Amino acid sequence: MHGDNEIMNDIKETAYIGEITSTPLGPIWVAVSEHGLVALEISSDQGALIDQLNSLGFNHILVDQTKTEIALQQVNEYLRGERETFDLPIDWSVLTPFQEQALGITYAIPYGEVMTYGEIARQLGKPNAARAVGRAEATNPIPLVIPCHRVIGADGGLHGYGAARGLETKAWLLQLESES
Numbered sequence: 001m002h003g004d005n006e007i008m009n010d011i012k013e014t015a016y017i018g019e020i021t022s023t024p025l026g027p028i029w030v031a032v033s034e035h036g037l038v039a040l041e042i043s044s045d046q047g048a049l050i051d052q053l054n055s056l057g058f059n060h061i062l063v064d065q066t067k068t069e070i071a072l073q074q075v076n077e078y079l080r081g082e083r084e085t086f087d088l089p090i091d092w093s094v095l096t097p098f099q100e101q102a103l104g105i106t107y108a109i110p111y112g113e114v115m116t117y118g119e120i121a122r123q124l125g126k127p128n129a130a131r132a133v134g135r136a137e138a139t140n141p142i143p144l145v146i147p148c149h150r151v152i153g154a155d156g157g158l159h160g161y162g163a164a165r166g167l168e169t170k171a172w173l174l175q176l177e178s179e180s
Contacts, residue, residue: 015039015058017049018068023079025169030071033058036089037071039141043164052141056094075144081176084111086145094141102136109150112177116154130154138162149173 015031015038026043031053038056041049046063053061065072070088077083090107092100105120117130117137124133137148143163149170153159161170 013058014060014062015053015056016062016064016067017046017053018063018065018072019046020072020076023076024172025079026164028072028075028079030068030075031058031061032068032071033091033094035091035093037142037145038091038094040071040075040143040145042143042169056141071145078144079176081179084177088145090142090145098132099136099139102133103140103146103148106137106140106148106151107146109147111147114150114152114174116152117159118154120151134160144173147173150177 013034015033017029017031019030020028027045029039029041029044029046029049030037031039031049038058039049039052041052050061074083074086074088078086092104095103101124102120105115105123109115117133118127120133121127121129126132133151137151138160140146140148140162143149143161149161158167158170158174161167163169
């Protein structure tokens with residue numbers, strides 16, 4: 001019986017995906033479950049998003065611009081400098097408990113502000129976990145909405161960004177927010 005429960009916990013419902021084809025960062029794909037946003041891919045093809053969703057445990061993936069319309073609209077508004085906050089439900093169940101804690105703090109970083117990996121680690125009550133926070137940020141499946149671009153090194157420098165064009169994209173996003 002215990003084994004059956006474990007199998008059931010590993011089965012995810014359907015993920016619905018949609019795309020914005022033209023943004024300053026290139027095409028952007030989003031994925032939502034019945035519980036909220038689960039993934040966002042910047043300047044990637046559909047296959048990269050499907051691979052990510054498979055790794056998150058989603059086995060049923062459908063293209064559905066209607067189910068992703070609100071998320072796509074808000075991402076597009078953000079990238080045009082017309083939106084500072086997202087009003088989207090997030091499906092936190094795709095994250096490990098530590099990711100959920102670290103990215104929950106990241107999610108609360110106000111528009112135009114930054115925090116260091118160390119500051120997040122201290123807020124978690126784990127002051128020596130800055131590298132673990134960095135790993136949680138690096139594996140953030142929902143960049144932009146969970147704004148890992150707002151997390152910087154203790155030296156004030158930009159360190160790592162997993163989206164296309166890496167640090168160039170991170171710098172562009174921080175510049176966008178500083179101009180608004």
